[in-house]
Structures are given as structure tokens and as C-alpha cells.
Amino acid sequence: MKKVFISLALVILLTMLTITIPSISVATDGIITNGAQFKDTSGNAIHAHGGGMINYEGYYYWYGEYRDSSNYFLGVRCYRTKDLVNWEYRGEVLSPNSASELAKCNVERPKVMYNESTKEFVMWMHWENGVHYGEARAAVAYCKTPDGKYTYQGSFRPYANSGVIDHDLPGYMSRDCSVFVDTDGKGYFISSSNENMDLHLYELTYDYKNIASLKAKLYVGKQREAPCLIKRNGYYYLITSGCTGWSPNQAKYAYSKNLANGWSELYNLGDSTTYKSQPTFIMPVQGSKATTYLYMGDRWAGAWGGKVNDSQYIWLPLEFKTDTSLELPYYSTLKINASEGIVTEPISDTTKYKIVNKNSGKVLDARDGARASQLVQWTDNGSLSQKWYLVDVGNGYKKIVSASSGYVLDVQDNSSADGGAIIQWYSNGGNNQQWQFIDAGDGYYKVKNRSSTKILDVYKWSTVDGGTIQQWSDVSGSNQHWKFVPVSDTQTPTPTPVKTPSPTPTSHTVDKGDVDGDGTVNSIDFGHMRWYLLGIINQFPTGDPNVGYWAADIDGNGIVDSLDFGRLRLVLLGIR
Template sequence: MRNKFICVLVCLTICIQCFSFIGFNSENAMAATVSISNGIQFKDTSGNVIHAHGGGLIKYGDYYYWYGEYRDNSNYFLGVRCYRSTDLKNWEYRGEVLEPSSAAELNKCNVERPKVMYNASTKQFVMWMHWENGVNYGQARAAVAYCNTPDGKFTYQGSFRPMVNSGVTDHGLPGYMSRDCNVFVDTDGTGYFISSSNENMDLHLYKLTPDYKGIASLVAKLFVGKQREAPCLIKRNNYYYLITSGCTGWNPNQAKYAYSTNLASGWSDLYNLGDSTTYNSQPAYIIPVQGTNGTSYLYTGDRWAGAWGGKVNDSKYVWLPLIFESNTSLKLPYSDSIQIDTVAGTITYRDDTIAPDLSDGWGLVFSDDFNGTSLDTKKWNYNYPWGNTHTNRAYCAPENVSVANGVLKIKAENKRHPNAPATTNTYDGTFSLDYTSGAINTDKKFNFTTGYIEGRFKMPGTTGFWPSFFTLNSNGGRPPEIDIFEILCHEPTTLHTNYHYGSSKSHYNKQTVADLSKDFHIYAVEWDTEYIKWYLDGKQVASAFRDSQAIAAAKDMYLIINLAVGGWETDPNSSTDWSQGFECDWVRVWQKGADSIPEVILGDINNDKAVDSIDFALLKKYLLGDNVLSDERAKKAADLSEDGTIDAIDFALLKKYLLNQ
């Protein structure tokens, strides 16, 4: 019996160990899919901000290693930091693999864009970087360090200009200038170094020595005179791809790509990648993510804090999928977050060119369907908060705003209002007030910070009219101002989506679209702490990203709907059709994480989702003086006529409804 017991015990122990092992692997597999948010500072597994700016990544063994810049407040070199991760999200800090104490010339200097490559022949890790003397950027040298492990202390070999002994000079010094740089290992094991030269006018591609520690030859001068920097070189399906940025200092610009089947020649033209600011980022590195389902490619970029006056250590990261639509067509879509499965080798994302799914964590905080017979003055004010005039030639009057048949309508008239002064002085100039129109706003009745703003509108299509839907700062007007849309009606196929910020700065967008006067369309803005996105009928048409566009993340705003006449728009003329108005079907504002305003069914006073004799009795009691309507929802349900008062008209409407059921 004792032997049997021991045998059973041993078997149980083995089973437990097996299950534990299986469970561990299963847990890892399940944890493989991670979500990475964009436009933020990443943090390591200890909760500290990751400083790997201008960095590069390699995959070695089970880990991805990420190396990048760590600087002080004067932007001097404090170290090259190393992090490692299995899933590209949870990064373990491994230390500073290169420090000011590593060599005398690293004591006070600038080190930028460190990139590490693994040499399978020598089994060493070799780092290339851009080095400057800390005084000016005239040295423009490459620098090299190496190590036997990916996260050990690297030995600093020194800095130099490529081809320094060849007799060439570049801006007065021997050798070629070398600034923004990257490395590449071809499928045959040959190593390459690419960097900006000739004061960033050209890109130079160098073949490295077999140990990757020196320059063997200059392979090609690429895009001479094109001012490209931040190069990233990759290979896929026997095609080489070069991704670069323009040269605009800290401010982001349009990334471009080119392709070739030969590193030395045959490169295509440069093609745009991403939007006009590369989503407010600059390329740093492209890392293949290889797994059981194939290989995806991850764009890693820096959102440099220098663009908004910050230090390098305040910079943020933008990581996006690099999509190959074909061997010669690349796409870089933006998403607020991406999902990476390093086991499968997949990168997925929500297409942010489509309006957000409002059922996913968004609360409806403002809504008006204009179903009454007059403007709901609990939600809206007539005119502008400051008066009856704005930057155009119309004097606004309440009588030019009407609500009927579920539609808000603002009409303009070819006449001076009797209360209008001769002129109005605005920040856009002085205008004579020869016309009458209307405007409404939500100031002091609905003010908000960030959200998804949408409305369904139909534009007039006649010369002289300028309809707008926009937000203004609750603490004193403009700036900031977000224009959900502005339409100059002599050109109804042009949609203006603008943002005004700072003391005098503006971010202008305009798009050619279908004639907006032919039908109702849904116009929307997603206003976040990091970006503004504009949508037309659910499709993104423009965007502005935080910092270089100084998004007004903390400003309370209110809504304005108006119909201007003249001003920025062409003045009315003999062709102007004054019978056309500016119409709005509905307006809504949603906010992430907010509670939605209660749904109100007219007549359902007790909120049981039915309109019946119980509601009739409650309304009768209220009209007889018994305050049974305890909350705003009940009062809205009792106001069947939607005229802002609860009276005999509402009682008659409810009685009529119940008799006709």
C-alpha cells in the first residue's frame, strides 16, 4: 500500500507540474494581444517614463530590445537606455548601456538616434549613432559602440565622419557629414549604415565592414538635394523601402517613402506616407513583428516635445501599422490605439478615418432634435453671447430663427434690421450691416470640454451666405475656436474645417466634396486632449494633432449655429436666392465615460416605457397643484407640446393620444 501511495503521489506531482507548465504557456499565449495607446509617454514595468527617444529596436531570442536617447534638461546626453519586452507593450528597464562615463568624448555631448544591429558572425551587438560635441552641430559625426550581450555595457569605439580618409570634405571638414541615421542588415548578412549628409540635403548609404564596426564603402547618394532625414530602411519580398521625413526642426512634417529592388540604384520617386504631419510624429524605426500568422511591420515614431517648447524627455510616442497594399504601395493609417499579438505576428487597429463607435463608452450629454414649435430656450440662447453682430454684414434677430416640422431654420433677409447700427467693428474688419439673419448659442446653458460633436444640416446654395457650426471659448470667445464646418455658399462643394488657437494662429483645412446644398449631411468633430478630427457623413476629412496645433484640451466651450451674410463670403448680388435658408435636423454632443441624459418618451411621466392611464392621472394631479413631477425627466415627459410649460394643452394632447390608442 505504501508503494502504491508513493506512486500515486509521484504521478500527481508530475501532473501538477505539467498542468502548471501548460497553464504558464497558455497564459502567455492569451496575454500576447496587447493594446498600445498613441500620443502618450510610455511607461516601463516599474511605472517610470520610458526614455528611448529617436530609438531603434531589434528582436533577439524571445525578447524585443528597444534602445533610445535619454537627455538632461539642456538636451545633453545622459545615456542610451535599453528596455526589453516579449509583447512590445510591457517594457522592462535594463539600464543605460552607454553613459557619459563610457568615454571622455561622451562627457558633455549630444548623442542622437542610437540604433543597434546584431552581427550573427561575430555574435556581437553593434550600436551606431549621431554624435555632436555639445557646442554646435558642425561636427556631424557617426559613432560606434559594441557589446557581447544586448543589454550589457557597450564599449565605445569612437566617433568619425564617414570616408574621412578618402580626401572628400563636407562643409569644410574631412569626410561626409553624418546626422540622422539608421542601420540595416540585409538577408545575406551584409550590414549597412544610412545617414543624412551635406547639411541634410542628401542621404548617404554605406556598406559596413564584416564586423559592422566601420565603413567599407559608399553605396549610393540618395535623393540628393531633397532634404530628407530620419531614414528607416527595411526589406520585404525582395523590395527595399526607405522611409524618411522632411527637415523642419522639431516640427513634424510629411513622411515619404521610396522603393527599389536594388540598394544602389533604381529608387522610385518619393510618395507621401500618412498625413501632412505624419500624425504629428517623425519616423524612428520600422520593426518586423514575425509570428505564426505571418509578419507585420510596426512604424515607431517620436512626437518631439520641442514642437511645443518642451524638452526631449517630454516627448511622446506614435506606433502604427505599416501596411503594404502591394510591393510598391505603402499606407500608414492612424489609430488612437493599436493591438499587437507578437505570437501571431499581427497588428490590428480601428480605422480612425471612420467616426467612433458611440455605443462603446460614450455618453450622450446634449441633444436637440428640434421637435417643438419654437426654439428650446432651456438649451439655446438667441444671437451671440456678446450681441447681435459678428464678422459679417448681417444683424441677427430672434425672429429669423424658427423651429417647425422637426427642423431648425435660420433665414437671411435682404434688408437692414431697424435696430441695427450702421456698421460693426470686428477683429476681421469693419462691416456695414445691410442684412438681417439669425444665430443661436448654448453659452451658460451647455458648456463642455472635449467630446464628439455632431449635427445634421442642409446648406443654402446661393451666393452671399456663410453658414457655420462652431465652438467658442466660454471664458471670452476666441481663441480657441473649433469650426465643425464653415461653408461659403458660392462654392458649395468646398468644406472648410478650421481651428483657431493661440493669439493669432490657425489650422486651416478645406476639402472638395459633393454639393452640400443638395441634401442634409452629418457634420462632426471629435475633440480630444490630443487631437481634433473632422468627419463628414461618418468619414474623416481632416485632423489636427496636439502640441504643434496646440489643441485646447482644457478650455470650456459652447456651441454656435449661425448664418452669416457677406464678410468672408462674397457679398450677395442679383443672383442671390433669399428664399433659401440654413436648416438643421438635430445636434448632439457625446463624451467618453459620461452618463447619457435620460431618454424621454413624451407622455411617459412615470418612466415605465408606456404611456397609459397612470401617466394621465399623474399629469392631472400636477395640474391640480400636487407636485408629483419630481425630476426633470418627468417634467420633460409631461410637456407634450414641448413649449417649455406644462399646462392644459399638454393634458389635452395626452387625453387625445389615449383615446385614439
């Protein structure tokens, strides 16, 4: 009986340990795992929460918070690496022994920048007295080496001696913060002020150790914090979070060509919780082939009642679709090639597939590479938009990734209804982007969505180019059966029979609304459109059905629907 009790006690103890020990990620082959704590080269958890990073003489240096079980300051820890994966612990560059003011306090979001003129490394951070959260001060320390012992200069509120009063104390409040060095060598400090209602951007003195001027007040009254400031192609970008305590929220970005003014409105970045993270820094990873901007986020343990030292990390590539359009896709794992400057999702199976519909013989095509565009079927022509990767996400599900756009198959708006549109969207980890392949015989599969449990389906059994892809309940139709055929980049496309007795010349002009192709837009076209939408006909009465379909797609979004029907009505009434 004694042995039984001991065994039971061991089981209980091991169960408790399993619950309370945070997930720790060991990097292998340049791959890191998100939503975990990273380990250093000695196998210990990396504590660099709320941190920042610099690149100096071939090394990346990562600085961040290290706290005790009461969340008090234990140090600013420093790690270094050449590959952004294998991190060597370099020690605590700032500790409670560095100054009496640091003996029992809170230090948050330490950020370091290198001053090329003075050859010094300067750290800015947020300081509180450890008793309450009302001091809201900036603090500064500096050192001659990136990983040496920093000299603590002290804490203060910006403009404390100017007569400014912010919530009953002299000077502007300064909480969540970051730093930025512009291409002209000027240094800047940005922090949340006015009880986090405003962001203040300060230009620093030549040595980066003091405030020179208040450059701009940004997004006044918008309650933004966790600021990250970068520059690319002549544009400045500001990434911030909302103010919801430890709980994650929607990150937003803005851009401008001038630090002081001209900032855009705020745009959403990532999903509604920024993948359960809060931004802390954006690090340019400049290599021989590319420069990738690495989003560094904290998944704060406070959100589930844990301590800061239990918090986890989220690193993702920030993608610039244009100079004014940013996206933040989510990947559970990340492959980093720092020497080349490439940060991507690791794809273990690099085979490309064409996805062939059994009913039509046509292939799945992301013809319009734009985000949110609905997918269609098309005659196999060997184009990259017709090639797809299959990425395993576990539990028998896969993501289907476009080889041309990098977007994934997605049920729009997480719809659970029959007819929900299948679009391409950036990877966000959602169940509406995960698919199960169910054997349908003869080498074909039904492709079932994890979220809706609906099946990938060609709209109304269409056999024409441009037939739209949707989800539908499983009716075992051949328009719901798909074959995954491995292809190479040099493979000759498989011809698909198409009813085109008189191919449309490339110079032919399609008149919007002329769905029967007789050269006029009239009530007969209106009737054909109505029959098509009611399912009475499945193609338009033109020599080439594609011409009729294009004519019916009046708003040009790739889908013929009731909106196009309404627009045709307005055309016939002379309103448009």
C-alpha cells in the first residue's frame, strides 16, 4: 500500500509539473516554434521580454526584461547570435545593483541603440518605483560595448522642467516605449503619454542620452501603446497595440513620409488579437538576397494569470505588399536564414500540385493574385497560379498554399453556410484555412474544411473557365471531387476539352451586361442573368461562354451574383 501511495503521489506531482512548466522551444535547423519560450545555447529559457534588438559587427544582440516571481526588476538580460536562432546568454547588462533606484522597481521594454558618432550603446526604458504605476518615467543607461555593464544615468519625465503637468506630476508621462535611429543618424524615443491616451515622439540629443525636442504628438486620444518604429523605402511605419492590460488585442499600423506629420489613419495588422501577442520590436534582417522585417511579439503570461517570466514569444515576417500596405501572416513555426535575409514558413514537402476537378477537368486557379479574391477553375495552362503546396498543420489537416501568391485557401469570413466563398488570404492559423482530404475513390478526394465541415465545390457544376469555387454540404457530386497531381515548374500542361467553336480574339471588347453577345444590352440579357442566378441555365448563350460570364460580371470582382443583377437593372433604367 505504501508503494501505491508513493506512486500516486509521483503521478500527481508529475501532472502538476506538466501543467505549470511553460512550453520551451529548442531551435533546430534554423527553425523556431512560436507560442513558446525560446532556449539559449545552454538550454535555459531566454528571458528577454518586452525587448529590442540591434545588429552590431556581425552579431544580433537581444535585450529584454528579467523579473522575479513578484514581477519586480531582476535585470536587463542580453543574448547574442549570428543566425537569430542559436542565442548565447551574455549576462545581465543592467541589474538591481547598478543603481540604488533599481534596487526595487519595475523596468519595462528596454531598448538599445548604437550611436555611431560617440561609439556608445544607449538604452532607454520605462521605469516605475515598484509601489505604484504612476511615476511613468523614462530611464537611460549607456555602455561602450553592447554586452558590458551599463551605467545607469537615471529616470525622469520628459519636459519635467518646462512647466508641463501630466496627471498631477511635472513632465509628460512615459510608459511603453521604443527607440529608432534614422538614416541620417538622428536618434528618437517614442513612448505612451497622458495615461496611454497619446503617443509622443521625441528627437534625442546628439549622444542619444537626453530629450532634444518633442517632434510630434501622434494619435492623440487613440489609446495606443507598445510602439515600434521603422523605416523602409523612404516611408516610416509605426506599429502599435491597443490598451487592454495583459490581454492581447488588435495591432494596427500607420505610415508617413515625414516623422513629424502626414501620418495615415490606423490599419489593422494580423488578427483581432495579433495572434495573442503584443508588439515589442521590428528588426530588419538584412542578408545577401533580401531584407525581411521581423515582427517580435510577447505573448504575456499575465493574460492567463502567470508571471512575466512565463511569457512566450511570437516572431513573424512583416510583409510589405506595397509601400503602404502591410500584412502579418501567422506561422506556427518559422525558418530563419539570417545570412540571406529570408524568414519564411518552413515547408517540408516542396512538391507543387495542380488540383483537378473531376466534373470539369479544370484546375484550381488563383488567377487574381490579390488578397480576398475568390478562387476559380480554369483550363490547365501550367501557370504558377495553378500550383499549390500542401502544408501539414497536424491532426490530419493541411493548409493549401498558392505557389504564386503565398496566400492560403480560406473560407471567407469563417462562413459555415452553403455557398460560402473560397478565397485566398494570408495565413492566420484559423480552422477555416485547414482542410481534410477524404478518399473519394479513383484517385480523387473530397476536401473538407475543418471549421465549417463543408466540402470544396465548383459552383453549379460549372464546366467553364472562371467557374467559382465555394463550399457546400457533401452531396457526393463529382464537382466536389479533386485530384492532387504533382507537377514540376517545367511540366507541360494537360489539355482540358473546352467547348470553344470560335475562340474569342484578344482584341474583342466585352460590353458589360451583354450576356448573350449580340452587341446590345437589353431586357433579354436581363432575363438570361435572372435564369443564371436561379440555376435554370449554367452558362450564357454566347459562342464562348467565357464572354457571357465576363459580361455578366459587371462589377469586375470575378463573381456573378445579385449585385451584378442589380447593376444591370440600373443600366437598363438609365440610372448608370
